[in-house]
Amino acid sequence: MALNRHERRRQARAEGRAHRSQATESATAIRLQTLRQQMSHAYHGDRFAEALAFGGAMLKLTPQDPQLLGMMALIAARLGQNEEALAHLRAERRVLDRVAGNPQSYRGLCGLLIQLGQADEAEAALTHALSKWPDEAVLNAQYATLLWDGQRLDAAARHAEAAVAHAPGDAEIWRLLGAISLSRGDPARAAEAYGQAATLAPDGDDIAHVQGVSLLASGRPQEALEVCDAWLARRPVDIEVLALKGHALQEAGRIEEARRLFDFDRFVTGRTIGVPEEYPDLDAFNAALEAHVMAHPTLLTPPEGDPKYHHPALKISADLLADAPGPVAALEREMRRAVDDYFAALGEDAGHPFVAQRPARYKLYAWAAVLDRQGNQHQHIHKDGYLSGCYYLRVPQEVSAADNGAGGDIAGGFEVGRPPDEYGCRQPQMTRQYRPQEGLMLLFPAYFYHRTIPFTSSQRRICIAFDVMPA
Structure with a gap:
């Protein structure tokens, strides 16, 4: 049946509105893409104030974008504008808690909250995130670090153990477990953790020292000496490892060798x-x-x-x-x-x-x-x-x-x-x-x-x- 004149007019108006809406959405998308590129170029050029301005223009167009809110928080923190950074982080968290989200977003959110000294807010966000993704290694590691800083060592160790269980190939997480274990008076577990880290990243910064310390504290001076000697063969004047070796020699009863290193006269x-x-x-x-x-x-x-x-x-x-x-x-x-x-x-x-x-x-x-x-x-x-x-x-x-x-x-x-x-x-x-x-x-x-x-x-x-x- 043919449309009457009134219906044709109504359909034309609807089609016009749809066309204008599509045109507006297209223009907004182009504008956002342009602003995003400008923001990225300014940020990577260390022009953080410009990057923040471009980001502010983007927020007017898309105020509920968690990725943008997180980036704005990061830039504000780089500029020392901590209150603005926190405002963006809190807005980001409200969005993330409402939508499906992803663990990567919470990693950045919690890391920056910790950096800005907001331990309680970071803990609340980590608790929420881990209720969604309990097997997420980095989130567990972040929570372990937060708990360690607060001297809640047993809880920190549990989350560090969970982190290494789900990321056994991550040397840094093994190092975290080693440090927490040593802090809570478990040098044997620390030695195991640092040993894993050394296997995964044998040239890691000060790995020989921390592994050797945990072995020495475990009553295993000979193993500590083996770690020291292997490291010193490549880096003969590592100050921390030379110090450790001298004390490990004394613990092993090799006094004359120790005296040669510690010749006070x-x-x-x-x-x-x-x-x-x-x-x-x-x-x-x-x-x-x-x-x-x-x-x-x-x-x-x-x-x-x-x-x-x-x-x-x-x-x-x-x-x-x-x-x-x-x-x-x-x-x-x-x-x-x-x-x-x-x-x-x-x-x-x-x-x-x-x-x-x-x-x-x-x-x-x-x-x-x-x-x-x-x-x-x-x-x-x-x-x-x-x-x-x-x-x-x-x-x-x-x-x-x-x-x-x-x-x-x-x-x-x-x-x-x-x-x-x-x-x-x-x-x-x-x-x-x-x-x-x-x-x-x-x-x-x-x-x-x-x-x-x-x-x-x-x-x-x-x-x-x-x-x-x-x-």
Whole structure:
């Protein structure tokens, strides 16, 4: 039956609306594609503000796109606009929780929430995601990391175990399990996990050290030594592994071999520096250094959890040699003179990794360490260095007194040789203590664990520590 005039008009109007709608959708799609390309080019060109603007234009056209919301959050975070980043992340999560979604989207969402310090929101999102995808390895690994950071170690271990069960070929997840196991006092499981990681990625950063530590803490020093020797055959001056080897040798009862690595008489040297020509005497030089250090804009107490944090009374500076003004320039000359003399005195010893690999050219990095009337520094090594040193410019009278240490430890003294607790050493370890004096410069291998012994005083203890690094 033929359409009457009224019906034909209605159909024409409907067809017009459909055509206009299709045209609008087509124009919107083209506009989105153009904006997406512009956003991508700006982002990969490190023009993050431009990328954020292009993304904002896209959001007006498609406000419920979770992928776009996640990208906007990432860019805002790169710009330091954390509140905007969180707003986009929360919008993304509302969309993801409402639709089917995919685990990859939650990985990015949760990772950025953790990065922005929103642990509770990240945990809620991870819990929701894992209720959908309980076998998703990366989500389990993210949750394990979050729980580990919160010291919920048993729960962290369960999720790390779930992660490796579903991604047995992922070396990083095995490393995560190893670290969590070591933290919760299970070095045997840590050794297994690190062993798997080493098999999958034998050149992984510091893998020999963490695997060796877990073996040593498990009471298996000979296996730890095998790991150390295999690694040192390729990287003979790995500072962390050299340190570990020396302590593993002592645990294995191979004392003479350990003594060759930890030869304090040979490798720890000290001397009173010469007075720089710009100063009338050592007291004047030290006073100038003290004034420079105490006024340095970077001198502060690191936050707890920072590897440089040791004690609330300890302040540490950034590199004092970056500009080397005034007294620090004079001290650098004394440092280099001492280092050159040290290397010359080592002689030749092709069989000793520290002696044989000494650098022909080196650079220095120096920082101040100020203990204000009390405190300590836990045992540590300088893994970026080759040779380490410290210069004492202000020492409390109680610390430098000749009778300090007569009844035991030298309070405020410098000790080498004591390993960290995580090594789990059961046998006595070789140690030696030195009494600081104003004007004294000590040099020692960077692989020697060292610490400042606790003390109390009415005066500051100030030293300038430095590392000698191959240039």
